[in-house]
Amino acid sequence: MSDRRNAVMRTVAVAGPVGVAAGAALLHGVLANTSAALVLVLVVVAVGVAGDRTAGVLAALSAAAAFDFFLTEPYHRFAILDRVDVETALLLLAIGVAVTEIAQWGRRQQARAQRREGYLTGVATAARLAADGTPDHDLVATVERMITDVLDLDGCRFDPTHARRTDRPVLGRDGTVVWHGRVVDVERDGLPTMDTIELPAGRRGTNGRFLLVASSGVRRPDLESRLVAVTLAEQVDAPVRAAEPDR
Template sequence: MTRDRLALLLAGLAPLAVAAVLLPLRGSLENTHVALIMVAVVVAVAALGNRVAGYLAAGFAGLWFDFFFTQPYQRLTIDVRSDAETLVLLLIVGVAVTELAVWGRRQAAAASRDAGYLAGIQAAATVGAVGGSSHDLIRQVSDQLVTTLELRGCRFQRGVAGLGNPPRLQRDGSVTWHRAAWDADREGLPAEEETELLVESGGRLHGRYLLTATPHRPLSPERRRVAVTLADQVGAALG
């Protein structure tokens, strides 16, 4: 079971399970305390899963709080105004902590990707610095390009550029095809043809990488610029 599927399952079951555990304490436990415990359940689910799981957990937490802990009991109505306010606050806080959890996961994923890009550049630079063969460096950068751009394939050609007028990944990270800009942010690299990434140094062309894209895989400008930097490592070594 994937992490997101597990979170969706817990979103439906965890609030009910916690409500069942707290039910015997209904006469001695303040409803505000029950609501805080329910919020903790929402936080746990949101941290484990995604936005949908967090919202579902908040909704079910509010449902069971209303059903079991507000008068009249075992009915989806609320007679006491303070209980209604507590329910509204429970839902608001549940949504808020879900958004914070989603933001935190995105930040962690971005940091992990950045670390991976840096590791790839450092690995390529190390091969060149220690005097590794150009063949090894070309192959290693090819592997890094596949990972960075989520390609289906990548190959290197020496001494040619523009053959067949293919799409091109430019030095600034933009993509052009038939002299027009290509929206790589939304569409990724063109999948109909291989995209060329030139390998140059000091104004001299050494060859090109031909990138076989995965269809409709959006690529951020940062990832495309990392690919250019990797190609520059090969260009520096060949130069």
Template sequence: MVRRITRDGIAMVAALAVPLAVTSLLVPLRSHFSNTNAALVLVVAVVAVAAFGNRLAGAIAALSAAIWFDFFLTLPYERFTITRSADVTTAVLLLVVGLAVSQLAVRARRLEVIAITDAGYLAQIHDTAELVQSAANPHAVVEQVRGQLSSLLQLRGCRFEYGTLMGHPPRLEQDGTVLSGRTRWDVDRLGLPAEEVELRAYANGRFCGRFMMDPVPGTVPSLQARLVAVTLANQAGAALNTTRPAIDSA
């Protein structure tokens, strides 16, 4: 959380400062450098800010670039006035193109993060699958999954319970949703419930035990992370099912 806020804060400052700095560097060249080329340079600056930050930073950078383009690079200079229709068109296009390209840059960065995250998730699933195949003791799989869940969902604690089900704690379902009582808990808005959440381990549709997870308050794991957690729990269930009879869920 702190890292995200810090990065977004830096991006917001850059959204205001970078277009101004780039435009200032172009001022000595404005009599030898076409405004169209200057606008292209500013678009590159907008993309750089958006790729580093977020959509809001990209939008502010595009607006800032258009304003300083008008002030420094169009006649009359150092006034917020444009007298030539060609410069008006260039300024408008700079704003529009800057906004559009900045949104694409943000989306590209997010897709890259998702791809990297996917690779990390797949590695965890693969590692546990290998352990399921090779481990003589299924409890080693349970312990590995318990550690993976703690990291994946940012848990304060996680334990595994064998035997029959007792109580009715909030439950992470197989589709990644969370049930609290008979109602669905809005994880994306509220985060995980501030109490132990159960994640049942199944093998061939039969209950083999459950992980009791203690979330950090305010933690908002993505649906993707929750689905990976379900997969890991079921791998633990598959390991347990090879050595003990499964237990019917209550």
């Protein structure tokens, strides 16, 4: 979600419930507080679904405050004397926060499903290129690009030589990163940024290696993403013409 859209939704989150409550106050003689609260709930739900977490929480707070200020006695003061009105205000706040969290959870699930679909498409594409006998440089270039995208790297380059440096971190077939004999907690500490990471190519890991660079910032790809990168690297399973080795 863009910064501009976030700013707009947060403005709506604050102003929307205030406007609705002010309008409901004008109809106080014909509109019960419970009905006005339901309208405020609709506003909060709409903001919670359309905006980010901050917008949803702001809408919930604004709705509770506006309900107190415009719709409960004493009017136009932040004070509630009636127990039922207190409960209504608290319910507005609780519903707003709950709806926001549910909406955020749904977005995360949707994003995860889209990533998985993209991963499957990428692996299928690489496997098809390998099976079709695509020229080595085309297959390697495709896999390099896909690994870079999956792990959010600065760069990825294939090195067909077999000589590997033992002091470098290695992304293994099980998705773990080992550096100096120690397993790196990638999801906590991120990928190593001080050195190039080696990812063995081919199903036996003997057909060269992909050199991964993540030096410009901390990247924390999850295990699923790392396993996808390993699967992509396995598609380069035939010896590739030698190139200038990494230095």
